[in-house]
Amino acid sequence: MIGQLIEAERSKYLVNSHYDLIVIGAGAAGLMASIQAGERGLKVLLLEKGEKAGRKILISGGGRCNITNNKYSEIKDFLQNYPRGSKFLWGLFSKFNHIDTINWFESHNLKTKTEEDGRVFPITDNSADVLNTLLKACQQAKVEILYKQNVKDLLIKDQSVFGIVLQNETIIYARNILVSCGGMSYQKTGSTGDAYEWAIKAGHKVIKAKPSLTGYLSPDAWIHNLKGLTLSNIKLSLYQNSKKIAEHSGGLLFTHWGITGPGIFKISSLAAGQDYNSDIYTLYLNLLPDLTREDLENLLKEKWKNNARKKVINCLEGICLERLKNEILLQIGINTQKTLSEISKKELNQIIESLMKLKINITGIRPSGEEIVTAGGIELNEINSNTMQSKIINGLYWAGEVLNIDGFTGGFNLQSAWTTGWIAGNSV
Template structure:
């Protein structure tokens, strides 16, 4: 009898799983609650779709912040080159940008989705859109899974792959359904937290900097004087705290310490290209040039306009003090602020604002070489629903393809 496989979730993990399982002659039905496939994929990379990362496999593994060893088999079985080759086959030419990020040459995520849809059609996948799954039950007598749709239709399958995504960006359909189904099958759900998410801070002066974007700064995070993160790049101030590429990356590292420490400090080096002595020389030059000006009018060449009043306030130097009256001690204090503008971490923005969800189905209960449940035979998992998460740069999408491939191949 022909094996029937249900795949729940039409994101990247579900689409790869469905296409691969279909290519092996299985009767595949892909269920998607939205009116089209790949709704979250469509908005990734600001609509350009950061398909994957062009680093080697060890780079991929090192980019995974939580449970990276679980992904060895997945990453080596279906590689970043494999997804590029698959998309090339269906007409998507790719390019590599900064940080080894891979994008479609067209800069259109819709081209990636169209290619994956062709892949599904070529492998005879039955796609059911606008179909929300309400329940999954396994009959222990015949070993079949009964899937109940929102129309109370009951459909029978031999195998099921749960690829429903996480619980962030709920407007894309990621409402945590997979966790609910898995819990019913006695799977452990590791606490859900936002990952790759902006941070709120305690300092009130942050509101004065709302909208200010900084390039070429270094951000560091500390817990009890231990440095847990440092990265150079871009960031932005918001009305509640900080965001931007290096802040989103930092959030994954803070995530690992948040339960162990309530005291996390964030430091921004506004001038990382200059060490203390070089910055002092630069400041002395500027101060000589503007020696007859007031302090508030002497920092225009050094800092963005919006940042100057905040730095003045933090320095404790009166804004109307003349430059030629500023003491060496005051100058030293100012340099320390420029090299370590300090913020106090308050909390992450809500789960729904995270790019991905940290936590999910425990990797201890999933076979890493097949993605099959160790608890329920015939039940498989793929993608963000599993307790693995990585940095930005195409790594999380590669997790989706690689785990999707293993689930599809082994179901």
């Protein structure tokens, strides 16, 4: 039925199409693309399946929305923050990068501020201001936004896209379609991975979606005991069986289920896609990454020499946080009340080992959907990086997290959404 209707309507539409561009998904990428295309005078229809636009923008950065990162002056350094997609983004950032993002928002009357670590936020610390800026720009660019429009499929014939079908079977025609449906994280925001199936049907390769920027589950009771404790500037190494598969420095937070925090997010990003059911995973923490083993041994021996009668627990002061040193000694079975003179050479080595290679057993990551971003998505080789148009289907464009691009925390994911959206919107 739909097939016949499409066939009958198609030729009529090709002469009388109402929209120059249909954008699917009113997230960061879709809003940016719609505005750019609208500002160029194109007739744009933005279809959003939710009741509101930008639900992920609103929760981004803890409600403050970390729109980009201004720590790096060189693009090559900025790109180090993308475990997937950096090569593709290289050329794109020469057209629209983090400085362009800041300028774009400032020129649309949103004042921004850069924090010490380089993260950029609206000066009001309110993500609603970012969304309102985008919605106002949509209005000015005469973008037509329709909510509660759940797109079911793309209409493609002879390797050209010519419209979309909604879940309620309504068909809307357009010569250009931009898919910006996001990934699969925080699915309540509307990103449920709908577009992967359309991509495969259209002949695109889709790299399997997997959670990234997420926490690790650990069965170790001592980890749960440390709930609420944060550590900064430690080195984290993840092992699969006995092979190191990821290493990074950063902070972490102990919780009642395991560990999370910026450093852990990076490790989960570098190791995205592991099958935690089939292998043994172990995370090792180096609590003193700035010291060599020799430095630490000398430091402790010096303390030992001058404080023979002091309790071992007290002598770890300044080296290890209060709650942590207790757990470490309990872990290795050393009585915290022992004096240093009672500590054997073997026990001293055990303490050093624990400070430099503290073992955490890992049984998996947080339940799927709770991750901050999706790794995987539309294969980048099949997208023209000058335009974001598909190399397979004429008139079909892709932008945002739906692509096989993802970054670390710090504004990098929104930056790739702004960039890919901006380029698509200026290319259609």
